[in-house]
Amino acid sequence: YILFSHCFASCILLMFSISFLPSDHVQAMHERKDLHILLAKQQEDLPPRKMSDSYIEVILPLGSQPELREKYLNVHNSVRFGRILEDLDSLGVLICYTHTKHEASQRSPLSIVTALVDKIDLCKKVIYPDCDIKFTGNVSWVGKTSMEVKMHMLQLHDGTYSPVLDATFVMVARDPENKRSAFVNPLIPEGPEEEEIFRKGELNRIRRVDFSTASLLKMAPTAEERTIVHNIFLNTLDTRTVSFRSRVLPPNSVWMEDAKLKGLEICHPQERNIFNRIFGGFLMRKAFELGWATACSYGGSRPYVVAVDDIMFQRPVEIGSLLLLSAQVCYTEENYIQIRVHSEVYDSDTREHKTTNIFHFTFMSEREVPQIVPKTYGESMLYLDGKRHFSATTKETREAEKTTAAP
Secondary structure (H helix, E strand, C coil): CEECCCCHHHHHHHHHCCCCCHHHHHHHHHHHHHHHHHCCCCHHHCCCECHHHHCEEEEECCCCCHHHHHHHECCCCCECHHHHHHHHHHHHHHHHHHHCCCCCCCCCCCEEEEEEEEEEEECCCCCCCCCCEEEEEEEEEECCCEEEEEEEEEEEECCEEEEEEEEEEEEEEECCCCCCECCCCCECCCHHHHHHHHHHHHHHHHHHHHHHHCCCCCCCCCHHHHHHHHHHHHHCECCCCCCCCCECCCCCEEEHHHCEEEEEEECCHHHECCCCEECHHHHHHHHHHHHHHHHHHHHCCCCEEEEEEEEEECCCCECCCEEEEEEEEEEEECCEEEEEEEEEEEECCCCEEEEEEEEEEEEECCCCCCEEECCCHHHHHHHHHHHHHHHHHHHHHHHHHHHHHCC
16 A cells, blocks of 8 residues: 555656756756666566566545645635545556566656546445545556556445545556657456456457547547537527527527636746646646536536546647636536636747647436536537547446436
């Protein structure tokens, strides 16, 4: 067990053997250039690892160390999920450093960064602030330069740890200066169970490629999706006029353009990682909190996060950047709210906006919510994209519910 006393980041720093005072970042990164000689020229030069080699258990002692609770407590007297996102991101990096650890060196030549949050599924609505939490995880699949990490979170109740969430992250290895890809140790599954886990990791990779290929930014909607959009359009036409421009909002509905919130973050050095850029977990926390606020204001009641999926880290966020966040309700169904958060950085010198991340969150409200209605073609594409994400994240949950309900 690793006892969670301050944060996972302290464990990661041990992999680098670097002391970090604010003025040390430039010197530390300069010293890392010398680690290039430790990089493998090909993956075959690296010793294979087992899943058990990277397995880690971490205890967050909220029950036994009450002084930690303040950081994790929200106004509803439960744990802030944004803080959990930060912890999962740090744990995923630590697991990958454990998988790739160079036995003969105290300093890793690799820069491990989060490429994608593939999926996070929650099975509990509330995370209690006065009960210990246990995180477990290991590398579950490996490519040439990328690694899939499976993590689980459990909470202690009546002497037993019960499941709270399952998470799948994809991490990539870069050179010491975080400029180019680097090879990672191959993974050798042992036994039928691990072979099945590894096979699912490969299927996840293929699914991600297929999902990206079918993106509405690249391909037209399917015939079924075009019918959905056209029916929404017909349902909003004003029957008193014969005009394509005259639109009427149906009962118990909200125009998509009226269901968004925006935020701004000035990226201070306090939130930087070991590469002198903004920590990915911090970005996820801020995006989640804005998404939660959007779902809360839209549904009119406290929302509970059900799933997180397909968070792509497209570019790093530099210190001093102006980070612009925009949260949009893009799909609704019964008491579910699908939120899309777009983040971009603004360069005051060039006056350019550059996308850094797209976040997708599925929330469940305490009661049925109004139907979101797109008005323009662009909003219709957001609606369909939200519907795709909602269907993907809730498919497994609903199938499990049907199985449980079956006689």
